[in-house]
Amino acid sequence: MYFRPCLWEPASKLWQSRCGKLLAARRIHEINGDIITPSQVRGVDHLRDPRLNKGLAFTLEERQTLGIHGLQPARIKTQEEQLQLCKISVRRYEDPLNKYLYLSDLYDRNERLFFRLLSENIEELMPIIYTPTVGLACQRFGRIYRRPKGLFVTYNDRGHVFDLLKNWPESDVRAICVTDGERVLGLGDLGTNGMGIPIGKLALYTALARIKPHQCLPIVVDVGTNNQHLLEDPLYVGLRQKRVVGKAYDDFMDEFMEAVVRRYSQTTLVQFEDFGNHNAFRFLEKYRNSYCTFNDDIQGTAAAVMAGFYASQRVTQKSFKDYTFLFAGSGGAAIGIADLTVQAMVLDGLSIDEAYNKIFMVDVDGLLTKSRNLDEHQAVKYVKDMAPMTNLVEIISAIKPSVLIGASAAGGIFTPEVLRLMASNNERPVIFALSNPTIKAECTAEDAYNHTEGRVVFSSGSPFPPVTMGDKTFYPGQGNNAYIFPGISLGVICTETHHIPDEMFLIAAKEVAKFVEISDIERGSLYPPLSRIPDLSMNIAIAVTQCAYDRGLSSIYPEPQDKRKWLESQLFDFNYESSMPKTWSWPELPYIKTRALTQTPSDLLIKGKENDK
Numbered sequence: 001m002y003f004r005p006c007l008w009e010p011a012s013k014l015w016q017s018r019c020g021k022l023l024a025a026r027r028i029h030e031i032n033g034d035i036i037t038p039s040q041v042r043g044v045d046h047l048r049d050p051r052l053n054k055g056l057a058f059t060l061e062e063r064q065t066l067g068i069h070g071l072q073p074a075r076i077k078t079q080e081e082q083l084q085l086c087k088i089s090v091r092r093y094e095d096p097l098n099k100y101l102y103l104s105d106l107y108d109r110n111e112r113l114f115f116r117l118l119s120e121n122i123e124e125l126m127p128i129i130y131t132p133t134v135g136l137a138c139q140r141f142g143r144i145y146r147r148p149k150g151l152f153v154t155y156n157d158r159g160h161v162f163d164l165l166k167n168w169p170e171s172d173v174r175a176i177c178v179t180d181g182e183r184v185l186g187l188g189d190l191g192t193n194g195m196g197i198p199i200g201k202l203a204l205y206t207a208l209a210r211i212k213p214h215q216c217l218p219i220v221v222d223v224g225t226n227n228q229h230l231l232e233d234p235l236y237v238g239l240r241q242k243r244v245v246g247k248a249y250d251d252f253m254d255e256f257m258e259a260v261v262r263r264y265s266q267t268t269l270v271q272f273e274d275f276g277n278h279n280a281f282r283f284l285e286k287y288r289n290s291y292c293t294f295n296d297d298i299q300g301t302a303a304a305v306m307a308g309f310y311a312s313q314r315v316t317q318k319s320f321k322d323y324t325f326l327f328a329g330s331g332g333a334a335i336g337i338a339d340l341t342v343q344a345m346v347l348d349g350l351s352i353d354e355a356y357n358k359i360f361m362v363d364v365d366g367l368l369t370k371s372r373n374l375d376e377h378q379a380v381k382y383v384k385d386m387a388p389m390t391n392l393v394e395i396i397s398a399i400k401p402s403v404l405i406g407a408s409a410a411g412g413i414f415t416p417e418v419l420r421l422m423a424s425n426n427e428r429p430v431i432f433a434l435s436n437p438t439i440k441a442e443c444t445a446e447d448a449y450n451h452t453e454g455r456v457v458f459s460s461g462s463p464f465p466p467v468t469m470g471d472k473t474f475y476p477g478q479g480n481n482a483y484i485f486p487g488i489s490l491g492v493i494c495t496e497t498h499h500i501p502d503e504m505f506l507i508a509a510k511e512v513a514k515f516v517e518i519s520d521i522e523r524g525s526l527y528p529p530l531s532r533i534p535d536l537s538m539n540i541a542i543a544v545t546q547c548a549y550d551r552g553l554s555s556i557y558p559e560p561q562d563k564r565k566w567l568e569s570q571l572f573d574f575n576y577e578s579s580m581p582k583t584w585s586w587p588e589l590p591y592i593k594t595r596a597l598t599q600t601p602s603d604l605l606i607k608g609k610e611n612d613k
Ligand SMILES: NC(=O)C1=CN([C@@H]2O[C@H](COP(=O)(O)OP(=O)(O)OC[C@H]3O[C@@H](n4cnc5c(N)ncnc54)[C@H](OP(=O)(O)O)[C@@H]3O)[C@@H](O)[C@H]2O)C=CC1
Pocket: 183, 184, 185, 186, 187, 276, 277, 296, 297, 298, 301, 304, 328, 329, 330, 331, 332, 333, 334, 362, 363, 364, 365, 406, 407, 408, 409, 410, 413, 434, 435, 436, 437, 440, 460, 461, 462, 479, 480, 481, 482
C-alpha cells in the first residue's frame, strides 16, 4: 500500500462544524483506489505505528484531535488495565513459542506496552524473549517471520552496506547488536535465523536498562550457512549458499564496521553476539581499539560468571588463590571467563604463571595438553604439561578442581558420576552449567543438587525451576551475561565512549556481586533475582561512566557530577506520553464536550471490567 497525494479540498461542512478549525482544510489521498483524507492517514498511523500507538489508552480528546475517533471502541483504558489484559493473554498460552509470538505481536503493535510488560514481569517473561525460548524462535525463524525488527545485511549487498543502513528508518542509532548466526546459543549454525538473538538482546537493553528502543538496531550479517538442513529447507529465509570465508568475509565485515561509523557515529556501540569462536576472537582483537565494540559471549559472559565466583566465595569461604578451575569447553565463553579469572587471581596476590596453572580446560577431544599441539589455539595459555586424558571423570580425579564450569554446548556431560566426584572432593563444590538453551545445559539443577547431597553451589545459563530436597528448597541463580551487557551498554552509550576496556567488565562483575544479598545466598543463588537487574544495570552504568571519565574515554564534556541523575535523564519512559498537540485547547473541540463525554471514562472502565470476566 502507498499513499499518493492528489489535491487539496475543503472539508465537509458537517465535519468542520464538529471539529472546528483544526480540520478546516484537508489533503485528499488515494489508498488502493479509495479516497481518504489526510487526517485519517495521520490519525490511523497513530494506531499503526508501534511507537505512537497506545491502543485503547488514547483519551477522548486525543482520539478527536488525532482523527482516530470512531476507529476504536468507546472504552478507554489505562496502561495498567492494558497490562492486566496482556498478562492474562500471555498466560493463556501454554506453549512457550506461542507466548513468544504473542509478545512479538505486542512489540509490533504497542512498543511502550510491550516494554513495560517485560520490565515489570522479568522473571516470567525473560525466559520467553531470551533463553531458552528465543533459541526455538531462531530455529523456527523462517516459519514465524512476520515484520522486520532489524536489518538483514547479506553478502550480496557488499559494496552497498552503507546504502542498506540508510534504509533503516531511525537516524539516532546508538547501539547495534550483530550476529552472523554461526553459533546461535548452543544450537550451532542457524544462518540468518540467528536474527532472533540480536532482537532478544536489544529488547533486554530497553527492558533491563531502559535504553531507548529507537536507539537500538538488531542486525544479522548473512554470509550463508553451512547448516545442510537449512540449505535444504524450503522455508529457510536466508542466503542459500555455504558461508563466505577468508578474506572475502573479513573484507565484508570491515565494510560493515566502516558503514556503521559513516551512517551513525564512531561511538555507536557494536555488540558482537554468537559468532563462531574462530571469528569472535579475531574480530574482538581487530576492532576493539578502533571501534566502540565488545563481544558479549567472551567479555559479557566472563563478567557475569566472575560475579558468580565472587559470590561463591561467601559460601566456600575460600579466596581465588585457593580455587582450582576446570572448564568443560575451551571456546569463546570459556576463554573469556578464564582470562578474567586470571586477572582476578593476580589481584588476589598470585603471579600470572601461578594463575594460569590453576586453570585447566577440556574440549571435545579431552584435556588441553602439550602433546596435542595446540599452539595456534586461543586457549594455548591454558595447555598443561600432562598426560593426555579424554574422560571427564578421569580428568576430575587427576585435577581435583574446586570449580567446574560448563561452556561446551554439550548437554548432559556433567553426569551423575561427575557430580558425585565433585562432591566427594569438595565440601562445597562450585558448578556452573552455562550452556544454552536448557537442553544444552551440562546438567540440570535437579541433578546438580541430588547428586551432591544438596552441597553444590550451582548456577546455570538458562533458568531452572527450584529444587526441593527434604525441607530445603534451592533457587538456583542464572549465570548469564544478561546481568552485564544492559548496564555496560547504558554507560557506554551515554558517555559516548570510544573503546571499551576489559576493566569495565571487571567493574561490572563487582557491581553484580555487591547486589547479591545474604538472602540470595541462603536461597542457593549466586545472583540477585532477575527482577533486580534494572536497578543493578543503573549501578553498573554509573560505575562504567566513572571509568569512562577516569580513563579519558568519554566524548561528553563536561563530566556530569551527579551521574545517576544524568543517566536517569536519558532513560526510556515506559509510560505513555500525551499525544495532544501542544497548541490544543478545549474551546476548539465542542464536539468532545457536548457529545462524546456523555459517558465518562470511569463509567466505561467499570463496565469494561465486567465485560472482561
Ligand atoms: N550463560 C551465558 O551467559 C552464556 C552461555 N554461553 C553458552 O556456552 C556454550 C558455548 O559457547 P561458546 O564458548 O561461545 O561456544 P564455542 O563454540 O566457542 O565453544 C564450545 C567449546 O566446547 C567444546 N566442546 C564441544 N563438545 C564438548 C564436549 N563434549 N566436552 C567438552 N568440550 C566440548 C568445543 O570444543 P571444540 O572446539 O574442540 O569443538 C569448544 O571448545 C553455548 O551453549 C552458549 O550458549 C555462551 C555465552 C554466554
